[in-house]
Amino acid sequence: MGGPLTTEAHPTPAEPTTPLRIGVVGAGVISRAYLGHLDDHGRAAGLALTAVADLDPERAAKAAAGRRGVRALTPDELYAAEDVDLVLNLTVPAVHADVALAAIAAGKHVYNEKPLAPDRESGAAVLAAARAAGVRVGCAPDTVLGRGVQTARAAVAAGHIGQPVAATAFFTSPGHEAWHSDPEFYYRPGGGPLLDMGPYYLSALVHLLGPITAVTGAASRATERRTIGSGPRAGHSFPVEVDTHVTGVLSHTSGALTTLLMSFDTHAAHLPRIEVHGTGGSLSVPDPNNFEGPVALHPAGAGEWRELPPSAGYAVSGRGVGLADMARALRTGTAHRASGELGLHVLEAMEALLESAATGRRVEVNADCPVPPAVD
Template structure:
């Protein structure tokens, strides 16, 4: 199968994970990396034996079909729209945009140009989550009832070298970590119908303790503690908690309930992890992770799946409809909190196809 040319814009903290994983997918041909900071692009290019180029050069290169957009959240839609204008498909780091309105604008622009958009996370394609999906599709839970989705930590200023954007509009625990959890829940339970939520921000500024900005204070512009519930179209109700204000907790990341069993799903920020099933009247038992992509970091499998989908003329899984639905759901928590109402979700989305449907000998195929 002919390779798909890829250009990467944004050489920050997450780019290394993408570039390492892309070596696992022969269909991807990285034609260059770019960043507004030319020195960062040069350093990343040298580290991975690639070519540093300007953003305009990537947009104008006829051999590039997909722009992988790894910029900060508030630049995602601007860069993606430029890519579409240049005739390129685009795949963005999460979230798709910093609000539903701009995400919808991007989706409409892609459809008008007959181009594809996609967005992280693609961790739901990992072996742990695909194993959980297979079990649910086999009916082990019976009728889905509900679950819990929990991410809580003291904040990213402890470790990230430049954490200010996590506390600006477009950041916060819901837009930063929520995409992993809600995307995986859509993969497992299907689309969301309604959202109830409450938000809180106990501090107006945060103290950075990571290097090189240790000791600097940064303002907080968004809610840093979010709690609520998702009502899915299949009837299940999942409790959600996302926080940058919690010292520690004992909740598992994802726990799903049905009339016949309970399923422990691994951390949706990773591709593998233990899957445990309790059948009614029994005990939790570890499940066989027979699905591929459970043994490491494959952060770019969504790009590879998009590339194969372009060649095979099928829908890619980490697609624009999914990313826009997740963005609307995430924004609804704040809207629900502000208005004191339950928010109905307007976007429609299909559950992404199981990865097994396009695997050949354990590798993505047609």
């Protein structure tokens, strides 16, 4: 398998004495989850929020309000701030690379929300700039470091399903415009169900089955316009610029084949999130968009599924676990798990799937991606 499914644990660091100072760029919807986790667990995890920036100064001020020692800044002020070691990039996907490159140019580490960048070329440029500057790049999702996916990974590594041969991965939704007050970016280049939700599923599949070597895909869109269903702009319609139903087959370095479906055109379904099937049984994997969830095993010849107790993964979970893991890695000089390299590999695989859908051809993927160490 290209990139071993290692279970080597990183050393447990001592209680951090100097926290990694975090500056957030982008104070939109997803920032609430990150800021809440930093409020609850940041100090214990060696993280300290020091600044928040947004193109909307009022949004930045609102996010900073009530948080001791946290300032509201412009993005340029945040990049230059001496009390920011790492920029947490929570902007819209179209500018992920621009913000990351600006932060790297200022000598900061970067942790990007998914996807790493709007396209593989700009994603590769981010990693190249970081290597040249001697800083690190992290990338969401970190949900796959929780007890759900990591317990499933431990079961696969222990041989509970024998040799993996196949997997299925399904995300089905009618789209985000029903609940999101500003959903247009989900339907522009860099969005769509694959680039929005695919990183959770493909990252989990790499943890479970190894990197992706090739893909075959098909795609469609059900409608050319969508209508916002909530908030002050409810009733406003906007154009759909990307395919909203993507399906295909992924080939992994392990030899396993994954059948993937990502859709914003599905109103209801009884499909599992992820299942992995092997020569000795089958495994039900929980929603990779969550940190927790039941993992069930059905050994070959068994009469029923049985739930496995949590056996791996970070027990304290929430958006920001990947940041804490990165802080630990910086202190110990080891690899961080929610890496830019994995983010780029997932981005390349997703773009290859869309290319295959457009051309009708099987597309090869660069599988030279280290599988992150398991979380014991």
